[in-house]
Each structure stands twice: as C-alpha cells, then as structure tokens.
Amino acid sequence: MNSKIAEDLKTAMKSGDKFRLSVLRMLKSALQLDSISKKHELSDEEVMSVIKKQVKTRKDSIEEFKKYNKDEEVAKLEQEIEILNAYLPEEMSEEEINKVIEEVFKELNPTGMKDMGRVMKELNAKITNADMSLVSKIVKERLS
Numbered sequence: 001m002n003s004k005i006a007e008d009l010k011t012a013m014k015s016g017d018k019f020r021l022s023v024l025r026m027l028k029s030a031l032q033l034d035s036i037s038k039k040h041e042l043s044d045e046e047v048m049s050v051i052k053k054q055v056k057t058r059k060d061s062i063e064e065f066k067k068y069n070k071d072e073e074v075a076k077l078e079q080e081i082e083i084l085n086a087y088l089p090e091e092m093s094e095e096e097i098n099k100v101i102e103e104v105f106k107e108l109n110p111t112g113m114k115d116m117g118r119v120m121k122e123l124n125a126k127i128t129n130a131d132m133s134l135v136s137k138i139v140k141e142r143l144s
Contacts (some may be wrong), residue, residue: 001047002031005087023083030054048088055084059133092130094138100126101138113143 005028012021027050034050035042042050058077065073085091092100104122108115119139127135 001044001087002042005031005047019079020083023080027051027054027084027087051084051087055081055088056133058084059131089129092127094134097127097130097135097138101135101142105142110143113140116140116143119143 005024009021009024009028012024030050030053031042031047034046038046058081062074062077062081065077100123104119104126108119108122110116110119116139120136123135123139124132
C-alpha cells in the first residue's frame with residue numbers, strides 16, 4: 001500500500017497535478033507520523049486506518065463548511081476524499097450494512113440505547129469498509 005502511494009506521488013509530481021500531489025503529500029505525512037508514533041513500519045491495515053481517519057476528518061470539515069455556505073471549500077474537500085477513497089476498498093452499501101446490523105441485533109438482542117456501545121463494538125469487528133457514522137446513525141434509529 002505504501003509503495004502504491006509513493007508511486008502515485010511520483011506520477012503526480014511528473015504530471016504536474018498539483019492538487020493530487022498536495023493531497024498525497026498530506027497523506028504521506030500522516031502515514032509517517034503514525035509510523036513514528038507506533039515505532040514500526042505500518043501494515044496495510046494500519047495504512048487503511050490512517051486513510052479512513054483522513055477521509056473522516058474531511059467529511060467532518062465538509063459538514064462545518066456547509067453550515068457557512070463555503071461551497072468552494074466543500075468542493076475541494078470532496079475532491080480530496082475522492083483521491084483518498086481510491087486507496088480504500090469499496091465501501092459497503094447501506095443494504096449490506098443493514099444486513100450485518102440485523103445479524104448483530106438477532107445475536108445480541110439489544111433492548112434500548114443503553115446497549116448502543118455493545119452493538120457498536122460488535123459491528124466494528126464485523127464491518128471493516130463502511131462509513132461508521134452511517135452505521136451509528138442506523139443503529140441509533142433502530143434502538144430508539
């Protein structure tokens with residue numbers, strides 16, 4: 001995964017794609033920081049985790065910018081997310097997420113919001129490639 005990102009960084013440099021280059025540099029920097037803090041070379045799973053955090057940060061920023069009608073910034077962040085998503089496996093559809101949630105609900109039989117943590121812990125283990133804020137929203141709706 002790291003080599004693919006490094007390769008794409010070189011390609012962006014050669015082609016003069018400044019926007020893509022800046023996004024990939026930010027990603028490479030975040031990966032290096034994580035690698036330094038963990039004191040080892042990152043595995044592919046750890047790299048994906050860092051990329052997911054980067055995407056989540058940008059999604060949160062988009063929500064804030066939308067509140068203040070900063071359409072230019074929103075568009076820029078959406079482009080950044082698109083570039084970052086290329087390194088992640090395809091996200092599960094809402095339908096697939098609902099199936100997993102259904103299985104977990106049958107398994108744990110939650111009775112209310114007090115079981116939210118237990119349900120989310122189980123879902124985190126079973127769902128690897130989905131927007132967890134969407135998962136959380138669906139679970140909250142079902143529990144209330």
